[in-house]
Amino acid sequence: MGLKLLHLHLHGLIRSHDLELGRDSDTGGQTLYVLELVKELAASLEVDQVDLVTRLIQDRRLASDYSRPRERIAPSANIIRIPFGPKRYLRKELLWPYLDQLVDQLIDQLKQAKTLPDWIHAHYADAGYVGALVSSRLGIPFVFTGHSLGREKKRRLLESGMDHLQIENTYSISRRIGAEELALANANLVVTSTFQEANEQYSRYKNFVSKQAKTIPPGVDLRRFNTISKPNEFEEVQDLFAPFLRKPNLPPLLAISRAVRRKNIPALIEAFGRSPLLRQKHNLVLILGTRTDMKLLDKQQKDVFQQIFELVDKYQLYGQVAYPKFHRRDQIAPIYRWASKLEGLFVNPALTEPFGLTLLEAAACGLPMAATDDGGPKDILSSCRNGLLFDATDLDVLQNTLELAGSNKKLWQQWSSRGIDGIKKYYSWNSHVSKYLSLMKNQFNLSSTQSLAQVIPLSGIRAS
Incomplete structure (x- = not known):
């Protein structure tokens, strides 16, 4: 009998097709990773069934897809x-009071199933909180991936000038850190994307045990992200940017991210705007999700876009910066x-980047990188040797790195080739799933199905 797996990813804006990446601060790369992981696991001969539990949403502002109780992703x-x-729909920071409802319902459903x-x-x-409680009650082995950790986020926000009260009111950061401590106290295994994540970020948690952590780099879908162009795809991309760019054939500095503070997009515009060399040699292209109606964006997104508009005005970047309101997911590979x-x-100028799936996608398409030196890009660059890293908190360093990276055509060709080869060697989905299943089976064959620690009530954890 094959494996039966349960994944938890709770905010609700996830479906089997047309992911709305960048719609808000909750729909980033981790959403794509979870969906792709579930699909690839389901395709494995070792797996009989994979279920992905999320929140059911009934909201007239959203597609009816999110209100379907059950949606097939793949045959299993x-x-x-x-x-x-x-x-x-509620953003993740507002879900905390309701998570115990999900715990109770999920336990009832699992008890009624033929097999756990x-x-x-x-x-x-949030899923870590739910998973820890369900695991403890039913004796099911528990795996946790934080993706973006609260202590790291708090550290970066404090460095950016926000005070403790602002951070707490905006991000419910104490509840988030407390939930992460609970998850770590109960996890049989913690899966990280990078060694830096395990050694520098998780290590700040009092309930983290280093032997719990295993690093498995994410995969990239090489069927979509590759160097093989389709007929007329470049013309379609040019049409997307034509309303913005005066000289559309200049080498672009491309950034793809959500419009959130951590991604640090205004700093990229500032570095571009104040550099005569960058403005002469490049266009700046920003793919920041969708903004069909600014009134529907959350406050953080509105603030980021307002900064972008003001910087374009400040440096008079008209005709040099593209920031389309809408793009389709199937346009991303052609854009790379x-x-x-x-x-x-x-370019990934994030203050911190837990991993950076877009860096893998870009490299698979032959596009070299200039990226933050905080987080996953370090691991990617060590494997692929396809660009440069910079300190994203230093505008001068960011500007100088971009000027240097765009100045050597021979080096660009080397970076491009190395990136393509490195992705195929280190970051395929086949490799990821093989490592994932091997690790899980070995871990749970060698250890008891009980947690490594007793459940600690969330109310009893101090998130300092």
Whole structure:
């Protein structure tokens, strides 16, 4: 009998098709990673069933897809949507009071099933809280991936000038850190994307045990992200940017991210705007999710876009910066290939980047990178040797790195080739799933199905 797996990813804006990446601060790369992981696991001959539990949402502002109780992803994989809290969509920081409702419902459903999952894999702090409680009650092995950790976020926000009260009111950071401590206290295994994440970020948690942590780099879908262009795809990309760019054939500095503070996009515009060399040699292209109606964006997104508009005005970047309101997910790979054809660069200026799936996608399409030196890009660059790193908190360093990275055509060609080869060697989904299943089976064959620590009530954890 094959494996039966349960994944938890709770905010609700996840479906089997047309992911709305960048719609808000909760729909980033981790959403794509979880969906792709579930699909690839379901395709494995070792796996009989994979279920992905998320929140059921009934909201007129959103597609009806998110209100379907069950959605098939693949022949042996489904999204299971369970209602908890209000019917409408809520950002993750507002879900904390309702998570115990999900715990109770999920335990009831699992008790009624013929067999329990071989393990529960929880993604992000809220799912970690739920997974820890369900695992403890039912004796199911528990795996935790934080993706973006609260202590690291708090550290960076304090460095950026926000005070403790602002951070608490905006991000419910104490509850988030407390949930992460709970998850770590109960996890049989902690899966990280990078060694830096385990050694520098998780190590700040009092309930983290280093032997719990195993690093498995994410995979990239090489069927989509590659150097093989389709007929007319470059013309379609050019049409997307034509309303913005005066000289569309200049090598682009391309950034793709959500419009949130951590991604540090205004700093990239500042570095570009104050550099005569960058403005002469490059365009700046920003893919920041969708903003069909600014009134529907959350406050953080509005603030980031307002900064962007003000900086474009400040440096009079009209005709040099593109920031389209909308793009389709199937346009992302052609955008990477278009940027590579023009010998551009992919830029990730985030204050911290837990991993950076877009860096893998870009490299697979032959596009070198210039990226933050905080987090996953270090691991990627050590494997692929396809660009430069910089301190994203230092505008001068960011500007100088971009000027240097775009100045040597021979080096660009080397970076491009190395990136393509490195992705195929180190970051394929086949390799990721093989490592993932091997690790899990070995871990749970060698250890008891009980947690490594007793459940600690969330109310009893101090999140300092």
